[in-house]
Amino acid sequence: MIDFMTYLDDSYGDQKREIAYRTRYVYEALKNEEVSLKSKWTIQDILNIEKYRQALSVQKRTALHHFVQYLLVRYNLQTDIEEFRILEVIEDIPKDFQDITKKYLEFLRSYRKLKHWTRFQLAYSLKYFFSHIDNNYDIIDVRQVTKDHILNYIHYLLSNNSQRNTYTRFRELSSFFNWTKRFKLTFNNPCKGIEVDYGHKITQCLDEEKQRELVKRWFSDQANLQEAVIGILGLIYGCSSEEIRNIKLGNFKEKELVLPGRPIPIKLPEKVLQLINRYLLWRDEICKGANNDYFLVSKISYKKNCPVSDNTFRNLLKETGLSPRDLRSTRIQDIAFTGNLKLLEGLGLSHEGMKPYIRLAAPVLLMEHNDE
Structure with a gap:
């Protein structure tokens, strides 16, 4: 004790x-x-x-x-308990499909080095699919799964889930069947040729006047420092709420901020560094000596050494009437209208994530090109 x-x-x-x-x-x-x-x-x-x-x-x-x-x-025992929880999910999968699920997840662990939480999510995704197959069809082997079965499953997902969740489940399923085909466990990938839309809804961009007003507010001496650091990271550097919530003190390297998933570090000018240092002084008073690795803290999270909750995070921007998504989307759209895809990659966006913004900017970019 x-x-x-x-x-x-x-x-x-x-x-x-x-x-x-x-x-x-x-x-x-x-x-x-x-x-x-x-x-x-x-x-x-x-x-x-x-x-x-x-x-x-x-x-x-x-x-x-x-x-x-x-x-x-x-x-x-941390690793052991994590692996045990994955096995618990696998045990809920119909027996005919348990062995192949175990082999797939073991491949992802051993060769792809995927973290346990990703494999845990994939186990759940396969559990839903194989339970659907087992409940609706007389199928006992993955080689019997056809394109029609996949299409019916997508229809089932759409009736019970969001478009984005359906897209994610389908991508996970397609990766699984790519693996089975690669190792000759199935003859083909039944997901091939099926397109599921990501369903990305683009938030309206803030105009330049509103952006200048917000930046002035956040750099003022009277600024709410939590709101200010979130706002600057979101609006100027296009950080997502997930990125900001999970920033740790160790991510700051001299005059740079290193974020996982971004190919290059964020260079911080002197004015932003001064704001961050003001926030860190306030943070030290809140933490009262508690050991907390995370940059952003609340009166609850600092005790547990964990990220602030989603609700707390959203409430920190409440006075502005904006959400973290509004800020990030504004930055991404501003970059998209330059046509520079490398800058979008610098924000950590995948090619799939870029598509909605490029589609939005394409007519404007085309007109500018024709004017030239």
């Missing part, structure tokens, strides 16, 4: 009352025969705690969640 208290101390800083409460709740839980204290903990023991804590109050459930996280770190 002393090691657990030290772990909590690293997470909560000077929040001694929080540490005391969580330690007490865990100690009370460990008196229960189902989750009694052990000299060495296994995956099954941790799963028992997870099951036991579901019926408890929010405070006790949270305390045991921290205890589970401590055990995973203490006994190096």
Whole structure:
């Protein structure tokens, strides 16, 4: 329990009352025969705690969640528990398709080096597909799946999911069948020749006057510093909400910001660096010595060393009447109208992600070309 208290101390800083409460709740839980204290903990023991804590109050459930996280770190079980959760999803897949799903996910782990959360999502995607096939057709082998089965599945997805979710599921399924064809597990890819639209809706671009007004607001001495750093990163550098939420202090390298997924770092001018330094001073006062790796923090997230929640993030821009998507979309559209695809790639956009913006800009670019 002393090691657990030290772990909590690293997470909560000077929040001694929080540490005391969580330690007490865990100690009370460990008196229960189902989750009694052990000299060495296994995956099954941790799963028992997870099951036991579901019926408890929010405070006790949270305390045991921290205890589970401590055990995973203490006994190096993080990878094991992640792989176990993937296997749990595979076990829910109809038996005729479990082996091939395991082989595919193992290939992605061993050769493609995909992270566990990506493979976990793919396991769920294949589970939905194979359950649909099993429930509606007399099929026991992936070699029996035809283009008509795929089309019917897409129709089923569209009736229950968004266009974008359907597109994602289809792409995942097409990648799976590309793999089966490559390793001669099927004769062809039944997804070949089928087109599913991404369904990307482009947000209206902010005009130049509105952009200048926002920049002036965010660089003023009276600016809300959280709103200001989000606004500048979104409007000037086209950062998505996901990118901003997951920026860590370690991503800042001297006068650059290095973001995963972007081919080149963002160079930060002196004026932006001054704003970021003002925010960091404010951030230090909020964190009160707690160990938090993330650049953007809230009164809740700083205790847990995790990104701020989606709701908190959106609310930080509430006074502007804008969403993070409005800011990023404005920047992307401004670049798209230059016709420079390399700049769009610099924002981390894939060719698929560029298409809607290029289609939007194409008539204007064509007219400018004809005028020349």
